[in-house]
Amino acid sequence: WKDDIKIDQEAVAGYIGGEFPPNGGAHSGRDWGKFDIEKEVIGLCPTECMKMDGGKLKIDNRECTRCMHCINVMPRALHVGDDRGCSMLVGAKAPILDGAQMGSLLVPFIKVEEPYDEIKEVIENIWDWWMEEGKNRERLGELIKRQGFQKLLEPTNIKAVPQHVQEPRHNPYIFWKEEEVEGGWTRDINEFRKDHQR
DSSP: OOSOOEEOHHHHHHHHTTSSOGGGGTTTTSOOOSOOHHHHTGGGOTTOOEEEETTEEEEOTTTOOOOOHHHHHOTTTEEOOSSOEEEEEEOOBOOTTTOOBOOEEEEEEEEOOTTOHHHHHHHHHHHHHHHHHOOTTOOHHHHHHHHOHHHHHHHHTOOOOGGGOSSTTTOTTOOOOGGGSTTOSOOOHHHHHHHSOO
16 A cells, blocks of 8 residues: 555554454463553554554654554554555565575555556566566576666666665665766766865
């Protein structure tokens, strides 16, 4: 979904008061103690976009990455939004030695409505690129690993977005081109050292 998470504040109060079991009762085989929303939901939010304010749960939806942890813990209180679609991941594989690997996120959000032209266009562009650039018996994930994710973004006409990066300085997929860098690649080392002393 693309819009805001729907919050039922009465159900949130019900979870806090012990009226509803967290996680849909999945962990009810043992006494875990009273439900603590700060510890079990807010403290585990990866982007820290949630807080309790005057007995009400507040979510900064601009910071939310849709990990769905809060929705899984409190399914009666929190629901996905109405603007729904799908994400497209490519290049998943299950090599024998490494084990199953999830694909890389190509399209963070795309509408899923008949006749599905937007989805078909992305897939056909991927097919064309793979048929032109792929080696014999090479899977899409291997082609992406060999040529880089940036090369896939070009034929699909998708702009690089932060969701393509797993974590800062970790994902080697996105590179600058010389024409995109002001002044190109050439630099005067002495001018650089004036501002960056050793």
